[in-house]
Amino acid sequence: MDGLFWKKQAVNSFEILLLIFILPLSFILPDSFAWENGPLESTQVIVLVAAALINFYFFYKRRHNFQLTISGFFLLLTGRELNWGRCFFPLGIGPDGPILVPMNQIPHHAIINIIIGIFIMVVLAGFIFTTPWYKIFSYHLFPVKLLVYSCICTLFSITGDSGHFFGKYKGELLEELGELLLYLLLLHISLYYYIQSSNNN
Incomplete structure (x- = not known):
């Protein structure tokens, strides 16, 4: 129990430190860190893919459909960060980073948009029907x-x-840093609910 407590404290301290340093880092890091396919977006994708795989493993281990929904949610965010695959086909490099092909110029883009829309609806329905609302409100499971x-x-x-407030380039750094920590926090929240659901079975 002591080991688990100190692990929780370390994670909480790490998240608080990141939260405190988001604003200063947005003025320190090079502007290129916020570019498409840059270090921050690449790290975001790694976090999201890891979160999707972790929650899929939780689903495989305990067959909680809620974890499958969360895994799909992280995959949806991954697709968004990858610009639905457009980041793999840059047209070149401009002053603001890689230039991506517009979505409406991708072959069969209408079909791709329909598939994305269906995926969004499936994930939304999953949250509505697989979230253990009764347990959450009965046991006050609110992190x-x-x-x-x-x-x-x-x-x-x-x-x-x-x-x-911060100009275009520093604003982009602030946006990407905020999103990176948000994804880490969402992973932490998904871990919280998995542990709580296991304890309350």
């Missing part, structure tokens, strides 16, 4: 700190994306 941290990261991401 408040993680949810608050996630809201702060979302605020960083939205603020950075607007570009109004």
